[in-house]
Amino acid sequence: xxxxxxxxxxxxxxxxxxxxxxxxxxxxxxxxxxxxxxxxxxxxxxxxxxxxxxxxxxxxxxxxxxxxxxxxxxxxxxxxxxxxxxxxxxxxxxxxxxxxxxxxxxxxxxxxxxxxxxxxxxxxxxxxxxxxxxxxxxxxxxxxxxxxxxxxxxxxxxxxxxxxxxxxxxxxxxxxxxxxxxxxxxxxxxxxxxxxxxxxxxxxxxxxxxxxxxxxxxxxxxxxxxxxxxxxxxxxxxxxxxxxxxxxxxxxxxxxxxxxxxxxxxxxxxxxxxxxxxxxxxxxxxxxxxxxxxxxxxxxxxxxxxxxxxxxxxxxxxxxxxxxxxxxxxxxxxxxxxxxxxxxxxxxxxxxxxxxxxxxxxxxxxxxxxxxxxxxxxxxxxxxxxxxxxxxxxxxxxxxxxxxxxxxxxxxxxxxxxxxxxxxxxxxxxxxxxxxxxxxxxxxxxxxxxxxxxxxxxxxx
Ligand code: GLN
Numbered sequence: 373x374x375x376x377x378x379x380x381x382x383x384x385x386x387x388x389x390x391x392x393x394x395x396x397x398x399x400x401x402x403x404x405x406x407x408x409x410x411x412x413x414x415x416x417x418x419x420x421x422x423x424x425x426x427x428x429x430x431x432x433x434x435x436x437x438x439x440x441x442x443x444x445x446x447x448x449x450x451x452x453x454x455x456x457x458x459x460x461x462x463x464x465x466x467x468x469x470x471x472x473x474x475x476x477x478x479x480x481x482x483x484x485x486x487x488x489x490x491x492x493x494x495x496x497x498x499x500x501x502x503x504x505x506x507x508x509x510x511x512x513x514x515x516x517x518x519x520x521x522x523x524x525x526x527x528x529x530x531x532x533x534x535x536x537x538x539x540x541x542x543x544x545x546x547x548x549x550x551x552x553x554x555x556x557x558x559x560x561x562x563x564x565x566x567x568x569x570x571x572x573x574x575x576x577x578x579x580x581x582x583x584x585x586x587x588x589x590x591x592x593x594x595x596x597x598x599x600x601x602x603x604x605x606x607x608x609x610x611x612x613x614x615x616x617x618x619x620x621x622x623x624x625x626x627x628x629x630x631x632x633x634x635x636x637x638x639x640x641x642x643x644x645x646x647x648x649x650x651x652x653x654x655x656x657x658x659x660x661x662x663x664x665x666x667x668x669x670x671x672x673x674x675x676x677x678x679x680x681x682x683x684x685x686x687x688x689x690x691x692x693x694x695x696x697x698x699x700x701x702x703x704x705x706x707x708x709x710x711x712x713x714x715x716x717x718x719x720x721x722x723x724x725x726x727x728x729x730x731x732x733x734x735x736x737x738x739x740x741x742x743x744x745x746x747x748x749x750x751x752x753x754x755x756x757x758x759x760x761x762x763x764x765x766x767x768x769x770x771x772x773x774x775x776x777x778x779x780x781x782x783x784x785x786x787x788x789x790x791x792x793x794x795x796x797x798x799x800x801x802x803x804x805x806x807x808x809x810x811x812x813x814x815x816x817x818x819x820x821x822x823x824x825x826x827x828x829x830x831x832x833x
Contacts, residue, residue: 373397373398373400373401373418373420373466373468374398374401376420376468376515376516376517377392377394377397377398377468379513379514379515380392380468380469380510380515380516383493383513383515385491385496386490386491386493386496386509386510386513386515387472387487387488387489387490387491387506387509388471388472388490388505388506388507388509388510388513388515389422389469389470389471389472389506389510389515390425390433390435390437390469390470390471390472390485390487390506391425391432391433391435391469391470392468392469393431393432393469396431396432396467397420397466397467397468397469400431400457400458400466400467401418401420401466403458404417404418404458404464404465404466405418407458407464412464414463414464415574415599416456416463416464416465416574416575416578417463417464417465418464418465418466419464419465419466419517419518420465420466420467420468420516420517421456421465421466421467421468421516421517421518421519421520421575422467422468422469422470422471422507422510422515422516422519422520423450423452423453423467423470423471423519423520424470424471424473424477424504424506424507424519424520424521424522425437425470425471425472425473425506426473426476426477426522426552426553426555427450427452427453427520427522427551427552427553427562428446428448428449428450428453428551428552428553429446429449429450429453429467429470430445430446430447430448430449431467432445432467432469432470433445433470434446434470434553435470435486435487436473436475436476436477436553437472437473437474437475437476437477437484437485437486437487437503438475438476438486438709438710438711438714439486439690439708439709439710439711440683440689440690440709440710440714441553441683441688441689441690442486442690444688444689446551448551449551450548450550450551450552451547451548451550451551451583451586451587452520452547452548452551452552452562452579453467453520453551455578455579455581456520456575456578456579462578463578465578468515468516471504471506471507471510471519472485472487472488472490472505472506473485473502473503473504473505473506473507473527474502474503474505474527474713475710475711475713475714476553476555476676476680476714477503477504477522477524477527477553477555477560478503478555478676478713478714478717479502479503479713479780480501480502480503480526480527480530480780480781480783480784481499481500481501481502481505481768481770481773481774481780482499482500482501482502482503482505482506482509482531483499483502483770483771483773483774484502484503484711484712484713484714485505486711489770490505490506490509491509491770492509492512492534492535492767492809493509493512493513493535494512494535494536494767494808494809494810495767495807495808495809497769497770498534498767498768498769498770498809499534499767499768499769499770500512500531500534500535500767501530501531501532501533501534501535501763501767502527502530502531503522503524503527503531504519504521504522504523504527504528504531504539504565505531506519507519507520507521507528507531507565508521508531508532508534508535508537508539508565509531509535511535511537511565511566511567512535512536512537517566517567517571518564518565518566518567518571518572518575519564519565519566520562520563520564520565520575520579521539521562521563521564521565522552522555522560522561522562522563523539523541523560523561523562523563523787523791523797524555524556524559524560524561524672524791525556525559525668525672525784525787525788525791526762526784526786526787526788526791528540528541528563528565528799529541529762529787529797529798529799529812529814530762530763530783530784530787530799530812531565532565532762532798532799532812533761533762533763533799533810533811533812533814534763534766534767534809534810534812535767535810536801536810536812537565537566537567537799537801538565538566538567538568538569538571538572538798538799538800538801538829538833539563539564539565539566539572539798539799540563540564540569540572540576540796540797540798540799540822540825540826541561541563541791541796541797541798542561542562542563542576542580542796542822543561543591543794543795543796543819543820543821543822544558544559544561544589544794544795545561545589545590545591545794546561546576546580546590546591546593546796546820546822547561547562547563547576547579547580547581547590548562548581548582548583548586548587548590549561549562549587549589549590550583550586550587550590554675554679555672555675555676555679556671556672556673556674556675556676556679557589557675557679558671558675559668559671559672559675559791559792559794562579563576563579564576564579568830568833569602569798569800569826569827569829569830569833570599570602570603570826570830570833572598572798572826573598573599573601573602573826573830574598574599576598576822576826577595577596577597577598577599578595580595580596580822581593581594581595582594591820593820596822596823598822598823598826601823601826601827602823602826602827602830613649613650614649614650614831615646615649615650615651615828615831616649616650616651617650618646618650618651618652618756618757618828619651619652619654619754619755619756619757620643620646620651620652620653620654620755620756620757620758620759621654621655621656621751621752621754621755621756621757621758621759622643622653622654622655622656622758622759622760623656623657623658623661623751623758623760624655624656624657625657625658625659625661625662626658626661626760626761626786627760630764630785631761631764631786632764632765632766632805632806634766634805634806634811635761635763635764635765635766635805635811636761637803637805638802638803638804638805638811638813639759639760639761639802639811639813641802641803642800642802642803642813642832643759643813645832646759646828646832649831649832651828654754654755656751656754656755656758657747657750657751658744658747658748658751658758658789659747660740660743660744660747660789661785661786661789662785663740663744664744664785664788664789664792665781665782665784665785665788666737667737667740667741667744667788667792668784668788668791668792669720669781670720670724670733670734670736670737671734671737671738671741671792672717673716673717673718673720673721673724674720674721674724674725674734674737675721676714676717676718676721677717677718677719677720677721677722677725678721678725680710680714680718683705683706683709683710684702684705684706685701685702685704685705685706685709689705689709690705690708690709691705692704692705692708713777716777724737741792741793744789744792744793745792745793745794747789748789748790748793748795748816748818749818752818756817756818756821756824757815757816757817757821757824757825757828758790758815758816758817759813759814759815759816760786760813760814760816761786761811761812761813761814762786762787762799762812762813762814763783763786763787763812764783764785764786765783765805765806766805766806766807766809766810766811767809767810786814787814790816794819795816795817795818795819796816796817796819796820796821796822796825797814797815797816797817797825798814798815798825798826798829799812799813799814800812800813800815800829800832800833801813801833815828815829
């Protein structure tokens with residue numbers, strides 16, 4: 373814990389952390405030590421991690437990257453936080469602090485944080501991706517061994533890809549959303565970000581599992597011991613073809629002109645390694661891929677506008693200092709508390725849900741969402757796993773897309789469709805592209821197939 377606290381101090385310029393408290397972290401480390409001294413031998417006991425600042429924590433403030441929640445302190449821990457933590461029943465991990473992110477997890481470059489921007493450790497003039505950009509930068513710079521992230525439309529996979537680390541978004545419902553500051557509730561999902569598939573497997577085993585009293589959308593399926601699964605696969609891995617029989621589907625829409633040639637070359641290079649390990653590559657089609665952008669950018673803002681209505685300055689969050697009456701207090705508190713992107717999404721969301729537009733936008737988007745999910749099932753009839761790029765380019769320069777929100781939305785093309793379908797997806801370092809920047813390979817599995825994704829990634833790594 374002390375080692376990582378020192379590293380965090382040395383690399384404060386990356387901007388990855390929003391909250392640190394060495395006293396709290398060291399007290400947690402002592403609690404883990406006591407469990408160790410009492411004879412406990414579990415894999416994560418005493419291992420430090422940090423949480424994306426959308427998971428509420430009792431011991432650290434939680435801002436969700438927004439001025440709206442500046443100095444906010446939750447009276448309880450998110451389920452994912454307590455399952456990983458040093459408290460009773462937790463895996464025993466020590467919290468190093470809270471990680472920067474786009475405001476309310478809305479963004480793809482971590483440039484929408486109300487606090488400092490985050491730098492990509494591979495090239496500090498570039499973004500780390502988003503919205504879990506602080507998590508990605510901290511793991512990539514080895515400021516933390518692992519971190520939590522959340523993924524609504526790519527926010528674990530895309531920053532993992534842009535910083536050369538491994539991250540997995542499990543099936544929707546696999547991890548409890550209790551205590552995750554809500555963005556788009558039908559899409560939000562927690563997951564681990566770490567150096568390898570094995571480390572992700574260790575974390576996910578503790579994070580996942582039903583939470584029936586607190587998140588009614590959490591799946592009624594027991595948590596899986598993903599790491600033991602992997603180690604078992606690894607034992608088989610003494611064979612030269614550990615992935616023999618695995619069919620990997622390549623959607624033609626993921627390999628078209630929209631993807632930068634350097635990214636495609638790295639992805640194809642990784643896929644040929646999978647072939648050497650025994651996997652076969654087959655072409656599949658996801659014909660509605662292009663529509664995932666408009667569909668997502670109707671549904672996610674619609675849900676966000678509803679979720680963010682709770683920030684009214686009355687119960688918690690920012691309240692304006694001067695106002696004339698209640699309505700003026702709402703208006704001023706919200707105008708001061710929300711940044712540009714959150715405001716934009718509240719406006720879009722309110723519009724598409726309003727009378728007269730609901731059928732034309734929101735309902736239509738929901739129908740296409742269903743068709744997108746069906747396309748995946750057609751594709752999975754021909755393959756076990758789907759693969760492609762995560763992001764159409766390597767990490768871009770800080771500021772390059774800040775005046776053009778639509779350019780950021782378009783860059784989400786390869787991650788949105790699986791999110792809309794609720795499928796598990798991960799990013800595995802594939803190689804390097806332009807400027808020596810990391811490129812991730814995306815692996816998408818069918819529902820509940822996290823173990824298969826992690827296993828394939830582990831063999832490749
Ligand atoms: N980039 C997407 C957005 O801005 C996804 C964000 C996320 O997954 N939280 O909405």
